[in-house]
Amino acid sequence: MDNHELFIQGSRVPDRGPDGDLMTLNMGPQHPSTHGVLRLELLTDGEEVASIRPHIGYLHRCFEKHCEKLTPPQIVPYTDRMDYLASMNNNLGFAVACERMLGLQVPEKVEYLRVVVAELNRIASHLVAIGTCGLDLGALTPYFFCFRDREMILDFFEEICGARLLYNYIWVGGLSHDFPEGMDDKILRFCDYFEARIDNELNPLLSFNKIFIGRNAGIGVVSAEQAWAFGLSGPSLRGSGVAFDLRRDDPYSIYDRFQWKVCVGEGLVGQLGDSWDRYWVKVLEMKESLSIIRQALAARPKDGDVREAVPGRVKLPVGELYCRTETPRGELGYYIVSGGGNLPERVKVRAPAFSNLCIIDEISRGALISDVVAILGSLDIVLGEIDR
Amino acid sequence: MTELMQTFWFWAPFSAVVIAIVVTVNALLSVYMERKVSAWMQDRLGPMENGPHGILQTVIDAVKLLLKEDIIARGIDRPLFKLAPYIVFGASFAIFAVTPFADGHPAADLNVGIFFALAISAFVVAGIMMAGWSSNNKWSLYGAMRSVAQAVSYEVPISLVVLAVVMVSGSMSMQEICVSQAGGFWNWHGLSLHHNPFLVLGFLIYFIASLAEVNRTPFDLPEAESELVGGYHTEYSGMRFALFFLSEYANMLAVGMLATVLFLGGWQPLHPALGFIPGPLWLFGKAYGFVLLQMWIRMTLPRLRVDQLMHVCWKVLVPAAMGVLVLGGLWELLIG
Numbered sequence: 001m002d003n004h005e006l007f008i009q010g011s012r013v014p015d016r017g018p019d020g021d022l023m024t025l026n027m028g029p030q031h032p033s034t035h036g037v038l039r040l041e042l043l044t045d046g047e048e049v050a051s052i053r054p055h056i057g058y059l060h061r062c063f064e065k066h067c068e069k070l071t072p073p074q075i076v077p078y079t080d081r082m083d084y085l086a087s088m089n090n091n092l093g094f095a096v097a098c099e100r101m102l103g104l105q106v107p108e109k110v111e112y113l114r115v116v117v118a119e120l121n122r123i124a125s126h127l128v129a130i131g132t133c134g135l136d137l138g139a140l141t142p143y144f145f146c147f148r149d150r151e152m153i154l155d156f157f158e159e160i161c162g163a164r165l166l167y168n169y170i171w172v173g174g175l176s177h178d179f180p181e182g183m184d185d186k187i188l189r190f191c192d193y194f195e196a197r198i199d200n201e202l203n204p205l206l207s208f209n210k211i212f213i214g215r216n217a218g219i220g221v222v223s224a225e226q227a228w229a230f231g232l233s234g235p236s237l238r239g240s241g242v243a244f245d246l247r248r249d250d251p252y253s254i255y256d257r258f259q260w261k262v263c264v265g266e267g268l269v270g271q272l273g274d275s276w277d278r279y280w281v282k283v284l285e286m287k288e289s290l291s292i293i294r295q296a297l298a299a300r301p302k303d304g305d306v307r308e309a310v311p312g313r314v315k316l317p318v319g320e321l322y323c324r325t326e327t328p329r330g331e332l333g334y335y336i337v338s339g340g341g342n343l344p345e346r347v348k349v350r351a352p353a354f355s356n357l358c359i360i361d362e363i364s365r366g367a368l369i370s371d372v373v374a375i376l377g378s379l380d381i382v383l384g385e386i387d388r
Numbered sequence: 389m390t391e392l393m394q395t396f397w398f399w400a401p402f403s404a405v406v407i408a409i410v411v412t413v414n415a416l417l418s419v420y421m422e423r424k425v426s427a428w429m430q431d432r433l434g435p436m437e438n439g440p441h442g443i444l445q446t447v448i449d450a451v452k453l454l455l456k457e458d459i460i461a462r463g464i465d466r467p468l469f470k471l472a473p474y475i476v477f478g479a480s481f482a483i484f485a486v487t488p489f490a491d492g493h494p495a496a497d498l499n500v501g502i503f504f505a506l507a508i509s510a511f512v513v514a515g516i517m518m519a520g521w522s523s524n525n526k527w528s529l530y531g532a533m534r535s536v537a538q539a540v541s542y543e544v545p546i547s548l549v550v551l552a553v554v555m556v557s558g559s560m561s562m563q564e565i566c567v568s569q570a571g572g573f574w575n576w577h578g579l580s581l582h583h584n585p586f587l588v589l590g591f592l593i594y595f596i597a598s599l600a601e602v603n604r605t606p607f608d609l610p611e612a613e614s615e616l617v618g619g620y621h622t623e624y625s626g627m628r629f630a631l632f633f634l635s636e637y638a639n640m641l642a643v644g645m646l647a648t649v650l651f652l653g654g655w656q657p658l659h660p661a662l663g664f665i666p667g668p669l670w671l672f673g674k675a676y677g678f679v680l681l682q683m684w685i686r687m688t689l690p691r692l693r694v695d696q697l698m699h700v701c702w703k704v705l706v707p708a709a710m711g712v713l714v715l716g717g718l719w720e721l722l723i724g
Contacts, residue, residue: 025526047694138605138691144430211606211690369530370693
């Protein structure tokens with residue numbers, strides 16, 4: 001039995017295996033590049049990685065158990081805390097799921113505002129992913145530029161709902177607050193500003209930096225078949241050239257009303273489905289999100305109460321439902337079972353980052369330790385969502 | 389008395405004090421500079437709270453490091469662990485001893501000065517290896533191994549280029565090398581296209597290789613914090629860590645000074661008419677120009693991977709440096 005088999009079976013692996021050249025290396029949970037409290041157990045041969053075993057659960061908060069003891073409006077703030085970089089999208093997914101169960105029609109205005117905040121949050125989340133992806137490879141400045149621009153989006157959210165990270169903004173049947181006066185203009189100005197920033201600052205400084213390409217191109221290649229087989233979704237799936245986006249392919253809310261395209265990796269600088277493609281899809285998606293925001297703001301009704309359709313008491317009818325939405329990380333699914341009472345009987349979450357992380361062992365074998373950092377950065381995981 | 393004043397032993401203690409002050413002040417200055425320069429490049433303010441424009445921030449940080457608990461974890465090889473910072477610091481300190489700050493004023497004008505500087509800077513590697521090995525930490529070990537591989541590799545192109553300069557100057561004494569570039573910036577080795585164009589290429593090679601020698605981006609693999617946590621000094625804290633830190637900034641200045649001496653005329657003024665400005669100002673001015681350049685590069689570029697690093701060294705820089713040496717020598721023989 002060689003070292004690798006021992007490792008897979010979970011037995012304790014000695015520092016020096018029988019052939020004397022494999023070493024276990026513990027990466028995390030306090031490692032700067034594991035994006036939270038993820039622990040990776042690496043089996044290394046020099047700097048080369050023989051296999052990886054992720055250990056998760058450091059951030060487990062019993063989300064699904066909590067849901068069994070809370071009414072749906074009370075669950076919404078808990079969804080904030082899953083993917084804390086994209087709380088709006090998490091709220092939206094849960095609200096849509098509950099509304100489908102209830103058969104509730106929300107006002108037009110609410111739908112448009114939801115799309116605006118969800119897409120803004122997608123940009124904010126992608127900015128963190130892009131910035132940290134560069135930071136992991138030693139590019140310090142793009143990280144600060146990304147966070148500077150993300151800060152502006154967080155300022156909008158603060159103005160809209162008072163919170164900067166955990167919003168509890170999208171309620172079942174409505175929104176917690178209307179947009180304040182002049183918000184549309186501010187967001188439109190940001191769109192113009194930010195589009196120029198992507199083209200003039202981010203792309204020359206990071207995306208097409210020769211060293212950055214050299215670090216990411218051809219690294220962690222995921223074929224389209226592999227991506228489907230491992231259940232990847234979001235930019236990680238589209239990076240492999242699969243044009244699959246739930247906003248288009250299983251439309252929810254009002255996404256079918258906008259003109260935009262699903263961005264896929266094309267193997268522009270390396271192989272199709274490498275780390276750079278996964279990175280590049282995020283950059284392209286930010287531009288598409290800007291376009292959706294512009295269309296939504298132009299078409300949105302100005303009048304109406306955003307709490308109009310919010311039910312006084314949310315009582316989910318007997319039955320079960322799986323509702324999936326596209327968060328910045330991929331397919332976020334809520335599977336809700338209700339017995340007709342005030343509390344749902346079961347809420348199961350299909351977290352995109354969890355499935356995306358699963359592939360890390362498969363694509364990291366034979367890579368260097370430095371590549372693992374690059375691959376992890378391009379997979380863009382959030383431990384709050386993986387551990388729940 | 390005059391005879392005594394000309395001896396090395398008379399001047400050595402004074403020079404040591406001067407160098408100690410230079411190294412310490414340099415660290416405070418460079419850290420502040422790095423913070424401010426990076427802040428300006430990244431749309432930030434940098435330190436602003438302590439003193440006007442945060443000028444006291446690095447002083448306070450130094451005091452913090454001095455007062456911090458010195459942790460030596462269990463399982464650490466104590467003698468090696470304690471010795472390592474001193475070796476690293478001592479080695480980077482010693483480079484300044486042979487650097488001529490002004491005309492006729494090096495601490496020790498060795499006739500093999502540049503050779504001494506290269507040899508002693510190679511000594512840093514030993515200290516780093518000791519630190520990485522004794523820490524009993526796999527990340528430290530990875531950092532140390534990378535550092536050794538990198539520093540040893542990059543010494544090859546540096547030595548070859550330095551050899552070309554020595555050949556053109558006709559001396560290994562750093563003072564002599566400075567003197568040989570007298571008469572204005574067009575006579576500096578790094579800029580003298582008409583004297584020996586290959587040395588200009590050599591200047592470029594030296595600069596790139598020196599970034600690797602002092603572990604600066606894009607060659608900062610040994611202490612790549614996003615990969616190796618803290619590299620070889622992961623387990624160090626307090627003053628022992630500060631010594632590594634100090635020597636890192638001393639090394640940045642040291643390679644800047646060596647580049648200045650070898651390629652930019654050392655303490656020689658830009659133009660003979662500007663000779664009234666004292667030599668040390670010229671030397672430090674040019675050397676800090678290099679430090680600034682190093683910071684600029686750090687804020688702009690990501691880091692290379694280990695194999696790419698070695699590729700740059702052995703397949704690009706070493707052949708190019710070899711070419712500089714051979715062709716520069718031929719040029720000197722036939723045309724110069």
